Amino acid sequence: MTKHVYQKETTQLMQDLNTTTAGLTQAEAQQRLQEMGLNQLAEAKKKSALFLFLETFKDAMVIVLLIVAIVQMIMGAHVEALVIFAVLLLNSLVSVIQAKKAEGSLDALKKLAAPDASVLRSGQEQSIPAKEIVTGDIVILEAGDYVPADGRLLEASTLKVDEGMLTGESTPAEKEITTLSKEAPIGDRINMVFSGTIVTYGRGKFLVTATGNTTEIGQVADLLESTTEQKTPLQRGLDLFSKKLSFAILILSLVILGVQLLRIFLDGSVDVTQDILNAFMFAVAVAVAAIPEALQSIVTIVLSLGTKKMAKHHAIIRKLPAVETLGSTSIICTDKTGTLTQNKMTVVDHYLANGQSGEFSTDPKKWQTDEQRLIEISVLANDATISKDGTKLGDPTEIALIDFSENKNQSYQKLRKQYPREDELPFDSDRKLMSTLHTIDQQKIMVTKGGPDIVFERSTKVLRNGQIVEFTAELKNQFQKQNEVFAERALRVLAFAYKEVATDSLTLAEEEDLVLVGLLAMIDPPRAEVFQAVADANSAGIQTVMITGDHKTTAVAIAKEIGIFQPGDQALTGVELDQLSEVELAEKLAKITVYARVSPENKIRIVRAWQEKGKISAMTGDGVNDAPALKQADIGIAMGTGTDVAKDAAAMVLTDDNFASIIKAVEVGRNVFDNIKKAVAYLFAGNLGAIIAIVFALAIGWSNPFTALQLLFINLVNDSLPAIALGMEKAEPTIMKRQPRDPNSGIFTGKTLISVTYRGILIALAVITAQWLGNQQSPELGVAMAFTTLILSRTLQTFAARSNTQTSLQVGLFSNKMVLLAILVCGGLFSLTLLPGLREVFAIPSTFALKEIGLALSLATSAVLLMEITKLILVKIQEPKSEIQLTRN
Ligand code: ATP
DSSP, rough: OOOGGGGOOOOHHHHHTOOOOTOOHHHHHHHHHHHHHSSOOOOOOOOHHHHHHHHHHHGGGHHHHHHHHHHHHTTTTTTHHHHHHHHHHHHHHHHHHHHHHHHHHHHHHHHHTOEEEEEEEETTEEEGGGOOOOTTTTTEEEOOBBBOSSSEEEEEEEEEOOOOOHHOOOOEEEOOOOOOOOOOGGGGOEEEETTTTTEEEEEEEEEEEOOOOGGGGGOGGSOOOOOOOOOHHHHHHHHHHHHHHHHHHHHHHHHHHOOOOOOOHHHHSHHHHHHHHHHHHHHHHHHHHHHHHHHHHHHHHHHHHHHHHHHHHHEEEESSSHHHHTTOOEEEOOOOOTTTTTOOOEEEEETTTTTSSHHHHHGGGEEEEEHHHHHHHHSOOOOOOOOSOEESOOOOOHHHHHHHHHTTTTTHHHHHHHHHHOOEEETTTTTEEEEEEEEEETTEEEEEOHHHHHHHHEEEEEEEEEEEEEEOOOHOOOOHHHHHHHTTTTEEEEEEEEEEOOOOOOOOOSSSEEEEEEEEEEEBBBBBHHHHHHHHHHHTTOEEEEOOOSHHHHHHHHHHHHHHOOOEEEEEEEHHHHHSSSSHHHHHHHGGGEEESSSSHHHHHHHHHHHHHOOOEEEEEEEEGGGGHHHHEEEEEETTTTTTHHHHHSSSTEEEEEEEHHHHHHHHHHHHHHHHHHHHHHHHHHHHHHHHHHHHHHTTTTTOSOHHHHHHHHHHHHSSSSHHHTTTTTTTTTTTTTTOOOOOOOOHHHHHHHHHHHHHHHHHHHHHHHHHHHTTTOOOOOOOOHHHHHHHHHHHHHHHHHSSSSHHHHOOSOHHHHHHHHHHHHHHHHHHHHOOOOOOOOOOOOOOHHHHHHHHHHHHHHHHHHHHHHHHHHHHHHHHHHHOOOHHH
């Protein structure tokens, strides 16, 4: 019987897979990738374009129209029938194109967020897209990583993996390096890791034995990621609204049908069947034209255009609703290190127990024992490296430490060779410590570095001038004072300690009774763009709160510098936060702008407290333990350099880790919401105009102002293109000067509703006047005039819909070329109706000549001009009121 992967010796497995401890060569890996294919699970099939196309014919309205067209055909009205077919076909095509475009941009987003993995290739560690992993690769795992493939562990230090998704086990599985003798279920294969599970603690290295669909998860079909669409609150709101509206419009159409049938019955008719058919078709056309069926895809397109724009500004949206929520964000809780600061650390000072600080000799021969030990700990309890080509790999804090050693002419590599690492307790931000085990001068020594307060707590002795002495209260006081002095200079401080141990493998319990050696202090300058970003956030009514693992004094010093901590504000440590009751926290919340030495659990509490106050809060994070807080926040923001787990829990990922990118994303989010509003208002105003004109004509006994075909045509011409073009409008100049949007207010808040109604009425007035003018000659000319005026005024309305506060000239006529293009296309499509041959189909009589077109155009233009002038007047009246004093909430 063949042995399973977990039963073989690793040397045997390596041979089987034709690989070495240095990993595959690049060429071999490429070759295997060609043969085996990508390391990814087969995705759920997408709907084909044909399927989407056919799906559009499921719509009840479309079916009715098709039936009507077929009856028309049988009755000999071939041209009319053909045109209906053509219009329906075009409508369906446009929907398919829109749906595919929306899908395409969502796919692009997914790709941007695809995970990477660290592999060894020819002995060099490198980061590659996880889907390019092949069997035989050696993968390095760290806390927070998703395991990218199945494999056998080669190294594991305190490695714990959450395998719940495969085994249902809620506590993480502890991994070991061993060979199992018996067959074991997945949960008991402690020497293996499986694709899709999460490293929650420690580090490890494994040999890939299965990728893609051959992995355990690949074989569990129903665990395959299904591509369920996520709807945003706005989309859901609009869905509901559309449903209600459609119902109202259907009733209206029935009423229109009823009135028309009554007329046919009362007035008598030459061709009853044809008239009934026409009445029927008109009623359906009214419904089709008035129901905003393009709305959903337009909203999706505008949202995904927004996500594209955000991606350009280094913010990758992982959950579509976030685009909208960003616009309502009023609190941003942000990490300090790397987000507000550059994360480019440089050691600038040190402190030893004998009081020495400042100058640090660049001649290692002159170092005393204390200095020597300080440097040893700083490079041994350290994972950073400098590769052959000079690139520095690892945590910036640790890079700073090896840089310091190198600058003082002590090769960190030499020390690491001299005292190889025998075991380790990796850093985690809850413990704020890291320790490693070495043999130094024939003694087993554990070296530890970490947050000074934590190291002080765990130290009982001090190394002073080469002697180990008691860590007296006086000495402790001296160290604490120095720590404060560094912190006030906004420096980040680490403490270094060691201990002789009597073991070959470390446990967390060993990190006690340490011998404190000294401190190193680093600068980490604020990012240049952060000053402006914090100011922008402030004027946009958004409060920035710093949440950091760093020391309180350091945090406050930096927060003051960049404008987050203002006079009267408070700073709290995690411990102080724990002592506050919910009520006390709620009271103080608005004033606390810095939280220091926090644990990830503290972060959840802070977000919750803000949410209790009804504030939409964004929260940044990068570690495994940050995931719950990122989920809890209205917008979880993960760092591009953060763990897979954090990214997965987040709604947005910052590819440059930069706070300024969050503020940019907020601006884009606000703009997207504005633009969706503009597009929706444009659509509804046009539809309303048409409906008012129809109801008016019907009420005073005129003939229908439009034929059914005309209505369908207008629906095709005016619905999609201008609305999408409006979705691309640039941000209004005041966008970051107003308060965040109330998340509960829908799209039709007072102002939008009023402007939709106003613009609808103006369009209707223009159409009614046109029909009246035409009617003076003949009802046919009245219809042609009404149709032309409606199509032109709806098209020109695009100009008025571009801004709520500025005229199109003020916005810049050419600032959104898509609007001009959309208007040109609409105009072009309209002129088709005037072509000989098509004129009859569109019921345009020969009496409709240049003068009539001129008239219709003037009426349409007047309506739009009135819209623009009203805007100017309203802005003038409201100006003094809109200068709201921005206060901190
Ligand atoms: P922020 O939360 O703003 O990103 P941070 O980097 O200080 O700030 P953590 O990474 O959680 O937050 O680190 C918490 C603390 O742990 C640090 O302030 C420092 O004292 C200590 N620390 C950070 N990195 C290491 C490390 N590599 N080894 C040992 N201790 C560390």
